Amino acid sequence: MAHFIVVLLDDNRMAKLSGSGLEDKIKYxxxxxxxxxxxxxxxxxxxxxxxxxxTARIDSRGAITDVxxxxxxxxxxxxxxxxxxxxxxxxxxxxxxxxIKEAAAKESEYLPPPDIEV
Amino acid sequence: MSSLLIQTPLxxxxxxxxxxxxxxxxxxxxxxxxxSYDIKPTLHYETGVPVRNVYREIMxxxxxxxxxxxxxxxxxxxxxxxxxxxxxxxxxxxxxxxFDISKEDYKKLGVGAGDRLVLNxxxxxxxxxxxxxxxxxxNPEELAHKTFGTPKDNPEVVKEPFDKKHPGWVxxxxxxxxxxxxxYTIINEPKFRPPFDRFWFPPRKCxxxxxxRGWRTAxxxxxxxxxxxxxxxxxxxxAYTGDVEPCHGILVNAIIGVKRRGDYPDEAIVEGQxxxxxxxxxxxxxxxxxxxxxxxxxxxxxxxLLHGIIRQNMGCTHHMFGxxxxxVGEYYDKWATQILWTxxxxxxxxxxxxxxxxxxxxxxxxNMREFSYCPTCKEMAYSESCGHKREKLSGSFLRxxxxxxxxxxxxxxxxxxxxxxxxxxxxxxxxxxxxxxxINKEKELEVDLEDL
Numbered sequence: 001m002a003h004f005i006v007v008l009l010d011d012n013r014m015a016k017l018s019g020s021g022l023e024d025k026i027k028y029x030x031x032x033x034x035x036x037x038x039x040x041x042x043x044x045x046x047x048x049x050x051x052x053x054x055t056a057r058i059d060s061r062g063a064i065t066d067v068x069x070x071x072x073x074x075x076x077x078x079x080x081x082x083x084x085x086x087x088x089x090x091x092x093x094x095x096x097x098x099x100i101k102e103a104a105a106k107e108s109e110y111l112p113p114p115d116i117e118v
Numbered sequence: 119m120s121s122l123l124i125q126t127p128l129x130x131x132x133x134x135x136x137x138x139x140x141x142x143x144x145x146x147x148x149x150x151x152x153x154s155y156d157i158k159p160t161l162h163y164e165t166g167v168p169v170r171n172v173y174r175e176i177m178x179x180x181x182x183x184x185x186x187x188x189x190x191x192x193x194x195x196x197x198x199x200x201x202x203x204x205x206x207x208x209x210x211x212x213x214x215x216x217f218d219i220s221k222e223d224y225k226k227l228g229v230g231a232g233d234r235l236v237l238n239x240x241x242x243x244x245x246x247x248x249x250x251x252x253x254x255x256x257n258p259e260e261l262a263h264k265t266f267g268t269p270k271d272n273p274e275v276v277k278e279p280f281d282k283k284h285p286g287w288v289x290x291x292x293x294x295x296x297x298x299x300x301x302y303t304i305i306n307e308p309k310f311r312p313p314f315d316r317f318w319f320p321p322r323k324c325x326x327x328x329x330x331r332g333w334r335t336a337x338x339x340x341x342x343x344x345x346x347x348x349x350x351x352x353x354x355x356x357a358y359t360g361d362v363e364p365c366h367g368i369l370v371n372a373i374i375g376v377k378r379r380g381d382y383p384d385e386a387i388v389e390g391q392x393x394x395x396x397x398x399x400x401x402x403x404x405x406x407x408x409x410x411x412x413x414x415x416x417x418x419x420x421x422x423l424l425h426g427i428i429r430q431n432m433g434c435t436h437h438m439f440g441x442x443x444x445x446v447g448e449y450y451d452k453w454a455t456q457i458l459w460t461x462x463x464x465x466x467x468x469x470x471x472x473x474x475x476x477x478x479x480x481x482x483x484x485n486m487r488e489f490s491y492c493p494t495c496k497e498m499a500y501s502e503s504c505g506h507k508r509e510k511l512s513g514s515f516l517r518x519x520x521x522x523x524x525x526x527x528x529x530x531x532x533x534x535x536x537x538x539x540x541x542x543x544x545x546x547x548x549x550x551x552x553x554x555x556x557i558n559k560e561k562e563l564e565v566d567l568e569d570l
Binding site (some may be wrong): 006008009010029031033034044056057058059060061063065066067069093108109110111112113114116117118 | 379382441442448454488491493496509510513514515517518519521522523524525526529530537538540541543547548549552553554557
């Protein structure tokens, strides 16, 4: 069964997608409060992602979640570079798995918290 | 009219187990001259990572969460549980609970049936185990399989064979071979560290709290998560069940135990749940948060049985059950818990629901489906009512959003709850449980002990 990965879009990412031809693929969720892209993940690649990143899981929607933040950043970079949501962007991300794991090891030690009052 | 009213249920087994000695002098006398053993965490059989600490089971047994269980189980009792999910006294119970040690430790201790063993926690005397039987686990892998079932033996609900990716299976697979069976008694009450101390409502105290609040009926909500708005709506709507009036209260009971990387820290879970009430989304008079110590076995229907036992012992009349209750992966049918509580699961020893078998439970199930956001209704909508295409909420999706530093919209996570996440994120330097958190937690545990 194919799964999918949600890539959240903030204003900065929206600017990078400008002119990519992907604008009409953008989805609006939760009453328009969230913008995102959905990348379909073929089963073979799903398995590879789950095997490569031990925190990754498939949630109740069939989405692959809990991948490292570095994975998601690279996924967006590849989407913006290749102007595509096809499997080639996922293959390009997996080709950088070692690099992502290295970054993930650092990000699993510390992630800067948002600057909000608590 | 009064016959229509549901009364607070008796504890499972008829009486609340309470095995806690509060008189220090008496405790000292009880342990004089007895051999002692430092409680060790159960380590993953391959990786060596802590996967369980038996102290949590001792706490939950001695304070009555697991009534009528009183201690580490004898071999015959474990065998009966694996076959019929019943204790030797006939009351239903889902899991083997044992005090296991290595052969080397057993040899060093030189104890046997009739001996009293002092169990130390964090270097201080904590509890005693009055040994009635010593037995050996011949094959932990077989024990693990029998504990959870197999697609062949339990075709009604088990979809995939259990393996080392299942944390509950790993716990049983990692047990040490020698079991010291007998009753536990706590002789030195641990003190919970903040913030856990204010959520500690063991069954007797919880029942007293219900009574103080005038709650005759209460519905339990199981959690191991920071709540999103879907959880909040489940609680609000499930509470409409009851008798002639909706349930008087909602008891949130968080399972606190060994963590997996990627989970929210326990501190954020309990305070995040509390924030739903202090934020006014569900009145504090109508809801409170409590904890139970247990290293989750993720046994879906079996875990729901344990949850029913725990919450009946705490005084709840109802328990809400949703999709994939206490589940991980795709080992079980996603509605396995609701199948158990609606029809029973014969291969687990339940030809009828746990409420309709002899020596069963009296807590009533409230099976729920899902809440998700409906862009047409522009509100959170129930899957069985709303006819539109909805946007599913998922805890994992929210975790991803949090990790990327995106504040979830208030329609899916209350800002008060998000602030709690950020509070503990600032404290630990990380929003979720990472390796450092998991290791520290199992070293420090949730409690401290004074000298006896």
